[in-house]
Amino acid sequence: xxxxxxxxxxxxxxxxxxxxxxxxxxxxxxxxxxxxxxxxxxxxxxxxxxxxxxxxxxxxxxxxxxxxxxxxxxxxxxxxxxxxxxxxxxxxxxxxxxxxxxxxxxxxxxxxxxxxxxxxxxxxxxxxxxxxxxxxxxxxxxxxxxxxxxxxxxxxxxxxxxxxxxxxxxxxxxxxxxxxxxxxxxxxxxxxxxxxxxxxxxxxxxxxxxxxxxxxxxxxxxxxxxxxxxxxxxxxxxxxxxxxxxxxxxxxxxxxxxxxxxxxxxxxxxxxxxxxxxxxxxxxxxxxxxxxxxxxxxxxxxxxxxxxxxxxxxxxxxxxxxxxxxxxxxxxxxxxxxxxxxxxxxxxxxxxxxxxxxxxxxxxxxxxxxxxxxxxxxx
Numbered sequence: 001x002x003x004x005x006x007x008x009x010x011x012x013x014x015x016x017x018x019x020x021x022x023x024x025x026x027x028x029x030x031x032x033x034x035x036x037x038x039x040x041x042x043x044x045x046x047x048x049x050x051x052x053x054x055x056x057x058x059x060x061x062x063x064x065x066x067x068x069x070x071x072x073x074x075x076x077x078x079x080x081x082x083x084x085x086x087x088x089x090x091x092x093x094x095x096x097x098x099x100x101x102x103x104x105x106x107x108x109x110x111x112x113x114x115x116x117x118x119x120x121x122x123x124x125x126x127x128x129x130x131x132x133x134x135x136x137x138x139x140x141x142x143x144x145x146x147x148x149x150x151x152x153x154x155x156x157x158x159x160x161x162x163x164x165x166x167x168x169x170x171x172x173x174x175x176x177x178x179x180x181x182x183x184x185x186x187x188x189x190x191x192x193x194x195x196x197x198x199x200x201x202x203x204x205x206x207x208x209x210x211x212x213x214x215x216x217x218x219x220x221x222x223x224x225x226x227x228x229x230x231x232x233x234x235x236x237x238x239x240x241x242x243x244x245x246x247x248x249x250x251x252x253x254x255x256x257x258x259x260x261x262x263x264x265x266x267x268x269x270x271x272x273x274x275x276x277x278x279x280x281x282x283x284x285x286x287x288x289x290x291x292x293x294x295x296x297x298x299x300x301x302x303x304x305x306x307x308x309x310x311x312x313x314x315x316x317x318x319x320x321x322x323x324x325x326x327x328x329x330x331x332x333x334x335x336x337x338x339x340x341x342x343x344x345x346x347x348x349x350x351x352x353x354x355x356x357x358x359x360x361x362x363x364x365x366x367x368x369x370x371x372x373x374x375x376x377x378x379x
């Protein structure tokens with residue numbers, strides 16, 4: 001099943017493997033660079049069905065760091081279009097994640113501390129900026145306090161998402177994903193741990209879902225009907241009293257009525273700077289988020305994408321065969337091995353002749369195989 005084609009709306013995938021959005025913090029004023037082209041191009045060459053551009057800010061104030069990619073300006077379209085075009089040339093589907101960091105905006109790049117900006121960042125010319133969130137509560141002590149959303153902010157951000165969808169289409173992307181996980185803006189509206197508003201956007205779950213659903217509706221209406229819309233969720237907050245799997249199922253059912261096609265099932269991130277927290281309720285073991293994907297899929301009726309320590313083709317295949325997901329996403333495993341998809345195909349015995357590799361590679365590898373066979377070496 002891992003290498004079966006899958007059609008979602010008008011977009012046909014060559015297989016069920018997705019390379020997750022992974023922030024590189026290497027953009028310049030929001031514009032992608034050659035680093036992004038090579039970084040993402042490797043995954044397309046490596047055989048993935050979908051390759052996602054990282055969390056891309058719909059507003060300049062919605063960047064996590066100064067190095068985030070952006071889609072808040074038409075000037076960003078050309079660079080993104082170059083990437084989408086190359087991904088497509090390798091027969092993969094180009095996709096992009098639309099994001100707003102909310103209270104996690106205006107922080108240091110990971111290798112500069114992955115926390116609040118410091119004097120060292122200021123000395124590099126990277127100053128802080130004003131940020132917004134559902135409430136004025138910062139992530140924690142020492143972090144910038146956001147300004148709570150006011151009435152006009154809702155329409156401004158909705159407009160930013162609409163324009164981002166328009167630009168994503170102009171750049172040639174076939175799939176967009178809304179980032180509603182890991183403690184960023186939309187997630188902080190959803191979670192009771194970060195949203196204690198007393199108006200129609202806070203309180204019970206229906207109110208806390210209101211703005212994320214408005215964003216999903218605005219993007220769905222702005223995005224071509226034939227192109228899929230994904231939403232990444234933190235299936236659970238992984239913190240006592242936080243957003244639960246039952247809440248995500250309810251959210252997914254609402255997203256389905258809007259026209260969302262796939263739920264990307266992650267978890268955690270509501271507190272602290274990192275998504276891979278060291279203290280968690282759910283142990284980080286291979287496939288630890290598969291139960292979330294399985295339950296959301298069965299109870300919402302939506303397709304799901306599983307992600308999180310999926311390490312081998314066999315593991316991915318077993319998850320699909322068991323009905324635990326429709327798509328398998330790899331992230332850091334793809335950084336370790338950009339050719340993970342074609343290696344998984346060899347592992348599962350579905351590509352004995354290197355036909356899934358780029359022809360520039362496959363031609364040489366078949367001849368290498370013949371030499372190894374003659375020498376009695378099995379690889």
